[in-house]
Amino acid sequence: xxxxxxxxxxxxxxxxxxxxxxxxxxxxxxxxxxxxxxxxxxxxxxxxxxxxxxxxxxxxxxxxxxxxxxxxxxxxxxxxxxxxxxxxxxxxxxxxxxxxxxxxxxxxxxxxxxxxxxxxxxxxxxxxxxxxxxxxxxxxxxxxxxxxxxxxxxxxxxxxxxxxxxxxxxxxxxxxxxxxxxxxxxxxxxxxxxxxxxxxxxxxxxxxxxxxxxxxxxxxxxxxxxxxxxxxxxxxxxxxxxxxxxxxxxxxxxxxxxxxxxxxxxxxxxxxxxxxxxxxxxxxxxxxxxxxxxxxxxxxxxxxxxxxxxxxxxxxxxxxxx
Numbered sequence: 001x002x003x004x005x006x007x008x009x010x011x012x013x014x015x016x017x018x019x020x021x022x023x024x025x026x027x028x029x030x031x032x033x034x035x036x037x038x039x040x041x042x043x044x045x046x047x048x049x050x051x052x053x054x055x056x057x058x059x060x061x062x063x064x065x066x067x068x069x070x071x072x073x074x075x076x077x078x079x080x081x082x083x084x085x086x087x088x089x090x091x092x093x094x095x096x097x098x099x100x101x102x103x104x105x106x107x108x109x110x111x112x113x114x115x116x117x118x119x120x121x122x123x124x125x126x127x128x129x130x131x132x133x134x135x136x137x138x139x140x141x142x143x144x145x146x147x148x149x150x151x152x153x154x155x156x157x158x159x160x161x162x163x164x165x166x167x168x169x170x171x172x173x174x175x176x177x178x179x180x181x182x183x184x185x186x187x188x189x190x191x192x193x194x195x196x197x198x199x200x201x202x203x204x205x206x207x208x209x210x211x212x213x214x215x216x217x218x219x220x221x222x223x224x225x226x227x228x229x230x231x232x233x234x235x236x237x238x239x240x241x242x243x244x245x246x247x248x249x250x251x252x253x254x255x256x257x258x259x260x261x262x263x264x265x266x267x268x269x270x271x272x273x274x275x276x277x278x279x280x281x282x283x284x285x286x287x288x289x290x291x292x293x294x295x296x297x298x299x300x301x302x303x304x305x306x307x308x309x310x311x312x313x314x315x316x317x318x319x320x321x322x
Contacts, residue, residue, distance in 0.1 A: 064275020067249025089120025200265035247305025
């Protein structure tokens, strides 16, 4: 992939962002009204559509980066926040925070969700180390079953507390409720993303195995837990603000690494750009299909991601057979 391809991607993302700003339930502000917007148009853009666009870009980029780092530190292409119990653990944390700290700020709830996401991911990594046959598909199935158990526990607790209606908000990613003042916690992922980029070379090394990383003088466990915290924070923040977006952290990093290789430092910016573009495209499609109503991003991403996931499994099985 050459620099010109990256610039083409930026241009495509800019066009998608422009379309995103011009599409909405309010037909009075369309694509043709953006240059120049009136004072009333600008009020709508500033309070609704620009925050929504920023939330889309931040959520897509962060989940894609989280998936890339997780796949590298576990040396498995089928591991992501949605196939390792990270997302489900974050949802459980939000439920716990809502039950016991409902009157507290969103920051406290986000911290609790981050804590449960870290704990849930640590348990998955411990399970992973005890699996003898660590083929990609096997690990993915174990992660999906583990996530299913966490989701079942969450549903049971929510049912007991008459809070099942809240689960759809946290498990179905949607940007329809994003307004000014409701998406700002997502900027946390920028700080965490910088940390992930600074440790990118180390993530690449530990992905080659513990003995290899130790021989090069790296503290394998320390780098592993740094990656775990980065992934958990990104996933939990997105789930708290917009809800879960399935398959994003799985398919986008896989497609990018198939084109560019496994060097995390080189692939991470492209993966972030691709993840943002993917979520933006899903959001635009969801708003156009049944306009002026809209489909959640999670529905569009789940349909596309499921097809790509099956293709990745078939491709992996074919490579193993050869």
